[in-house]
Amino acid sequence: MQLVGIRDVSKVFANGIQALGSASLDIAAGEFLSVLGPSGCGKSTLLRLIAGLAEPTAGTIAWPQGRPDLGFVFQEPTLMPWATALGNVALPLKLRGVARSEREARAAEALAGVGLRGFERSYPRELSGGMKMRVSIARALVTAPKLLLMDEPFAALDEITRRRLNTDLLELWQRTHFTAVFVTHSVFESVFLSQRIVVMSARPGRVRSELAIEAPYPRSEAFGTSADYAALCRLTSAQLSEAMAT
Amino acid sequence: MSARFVAPILTGLFMLALWEGLVRAMAIPPYVLPGPILVAKTLVSDWGTLWPALVVTLSITLQALLAAVLVGVLLALLFSLSRWIEFSLFPYAIILQVTPIVAIAPLIIAWVDDVNVSLLICAWLVAFFPILSNTVLGLRSVDRNLLDLFELYGASRWRVLVDLRLPAALPYFLGGLRISGGLALIGAVVAEFVAGSGGRESGLAYRILESGYQLKIPRMFAALVLISLAGIAIYLLLSLLSHLLLRRWHESALAEE
Numbered sequence: 001m002q003l004v005g006i007r008d009v010s011k012v013f014a015n016g017i018q019a020l021g022s023a024s025l026d027i028a029a030g031e032f033l034s035v036l037g038p039s040g041c042g043k044s045t046l047l048r049l050i051a052g053l054a055e056p057t058a059g060t061i062a063w064p065q066g067r068p069d070l071g072f073v074f075q076e077p078t079l080m081p082w083a084t085a086l087g088n089v090a091l092p093l094k095l096r097g098v099a100r101s102e103r104e105a106r107a108a109e110a111l112a113g114v115g116l117r118g119f120e121r122s123y124p125r126e127l128s129g130g131m132k133m134r135v136s137i138a139r140a141l142v143t144a145p146k147l148l149l150m151d152e153p154f155a156a157l158d159e160i161t162r163r164r165l166n167t168d169l170l171e172l173w174q175r176t177h178f179t180a181v182f183v184t185h186s187v188f189e190s191v192f193l194s195q196r197i198v199v200m201s202a203r204p205g206r207v208r209s210e211l212a213i214e215a216p217y218p219r220s221e222a223f224g225t226s227a228d229y230a231a232l233c234r235l236t237s238a239q240l241s242e243a244m245a246t
Numbered sequence: 247m248s249a250r251f252v253a254p255i256l257t258g259l260f261m262l263a264l265w266e267g268l269v270r271a272m273a274i275p276p277y278v279l280p281g282p283i284l285v286a287k288t289l290v291s292d293w294g295t296l297w298p299a300l301v302v303t304l305s306i307t308l309q310a311l312l313a314a315v316l317v318g319v320l321l322a323l324l325f326s327l328s329r330w331i332e333f334s335l336f337p338y339a340i341i342l343q344v345t346p347i348v349a350i351a352p353l354i355i356a357w358v359d360d361v362n363v364s365l366l367i368c369a370w371l372v373a374f375f376p377i378l379s380n381t382v383l384g385l386r387s388v389d390r391n392l393l394d395l396f397e398l399y400g401a402s403r404w405r406v407l408v409d410l411r412l413p414a415a416l417p418y419f420l421g422g423l424r425i426s427g428g429l430a431l432i433g434a435v436v437a438e439f440v441a442g443s444g445g446r447e448s449g450l451a452y453r454i455l456e457s458g459y460q461l462k463i464p465r466m467f468a469a470l471v472l473i474s475l476a477g478i479a480i481y482l483l484l485s486l487l488s489h490l491l492l493r494r495w496h497e498s499a500l501a502e503e
């Protein structure tokens with residue numbers, strides 16, 4: 001079932017830079033999709049267009065079943081430094097007028113869901129980079145969105161933390177059945193996480209090719225070290241090089 | 247840590263001792279330069295005239311600071327609402343800021359009947375600009391992604407202001423407030439000097455002028471000491487306020503481990 005259809009969308013910024021050139025992409029409800037592309041190819045722009053934070057210059061973005069509730073995870077944690085972890089996670093609920101006691105209960109639950117029980121009263125300053133990212137993910141999930149947009153959420157983290165968060169994210173996705181759109185420039189990450197990878201060309205970005213990753217979930221460390229995984233990474237990598245060359 | 251307090255205190259004591267020693271050794275008469283001990287004695291003996299003067303100056307300072315906060319923050323909010331208002335008014339705020347207060351004070355004192363009100367206006371004029379410019383900067387220094395996040399969840403302009411812009415501007419505002427506190431005192435003192443005779447009551451600056459005419463130099467020094475102490479106290483209080491409001495979350499208040 002199609003969740004969103006992106007047709008020939010292009011985006012030209014006021015300064016004349018064309019970030020996207022006629023990009024088309026269908027996203028199915030419930031899938032885990034990765035968007036892979038070189039830096040500056042318009043991945044963030046695409047995500048912002050899907051989220052409705054910017055308007056396409058040309059082309060259409062259609063939601064056959066209506067626009068779902070969505071969550072957005074930015075490249076940086078993007079937390080309010082003056083609010084506690086709990087306050088940050090409760091923000092989307094607050095902005096939607098949920099009563100205080102209920103939103104705090106739900107925020108605490110979301111924090112526990114990302115493994116941060118006991119850190120409700122901590123301020124962002126007191127959390128490590130990985131923990132801040134978890135808070136950011138909890139905030140995106142607290143409204144139980146049907147669609148979760150993530151913009152290179154783990155790019156700034158170390159390998160060990162990133163691996164753990166990847167596993168946690170997959171586990172969450174299997175548990176809650178949201179649709180995930182995961183922007184990354186890491187071939188390994190995209191292959192490990194997703195059911196489908198779309199590879200974008202250099203700016204102006206458009207979808208160059210698509211790849212299905214058919215390995216079953218749950219995916220564990222074992223998958224990450226398998227020969228299948230290595231082969232898929234090689235394939236994806238080749239497609240990325242091709243996309244960058246054109 | 248304790249070096250932060252011990253070092254300046256030791257330096258101060260050393261300078262005072264040097265001063266007292268020189269005054270005694272060279273037998274400088276008190277109407278030229280009184281030693282610190284005499285100044286301290288005068289501070290105690292003339293407390294009856296100095297204390298009411300201090301209260302007058304401080305009350306003008308605090309009222310001016312309060313008015314500066316009100317007007318500065320309100321103007322900053324207006325500016326953040328509309329670029330047009332900002333473009334129309336900001337240049338004039340700058341003109342007010344760069345015009346020396348001693349130059350406009352006589353005009354204000356001539357125009358306004360009530361001397362206290364004119365002193366208040368002078369002190370306010372000097373004090374409000376740092377609050378205005380800092381708060382404007384703070385209201386603008388909001389993380390773009392956080393703004394997007396608020397938009398994503400359909401936040402009203404009011405919520406964006408209350409939950410995002412105001413907290414983001416708080417550290418900037420407090421920085422401006424600390425500067426303005428000292429400036430308000432300077433403004434009040436300068437205006438009192440220009441006014442010459444105090445109004446119904448006389449502030450510290452008037453006491454300094456008066457002591458000068460009467461060659462009561464120790465009293466002049468005592469009044470000077472009081473002004474400095476008042477300035478230091480204002481700075482410390484505002485720093486404490488800033489620390490209390492920011493210590494949980496802001497980088498500037500991060501305790502060293």
Ligand SMILES: Nc1ncnc2c1ncn2[C@@H]1O[C@H](COP(=O)(O)OP(=O)(O)OP(=O)(O)O)[C@@H](O)[C@H]1O
Pocket residue numbers: 013014015017018019037038039040041042043044045046185203
């Ligand atoms: N608000 C903007 N105004 C003007 N140009 C912009 C704006 N946002 C992005 N761009 C430009 O559009 C292009 C694509 O930017 P975008 O952020 O979408 O890239 P990206 O694929 O997310 O890159 P990265 O992987 O480095 O995050 C870049 O060349 C960038 O300079």
Ligand SMILES: [Mg+2]
Pocket residue numbers: 043044045075151
């Ligand atoms: Mg990006």
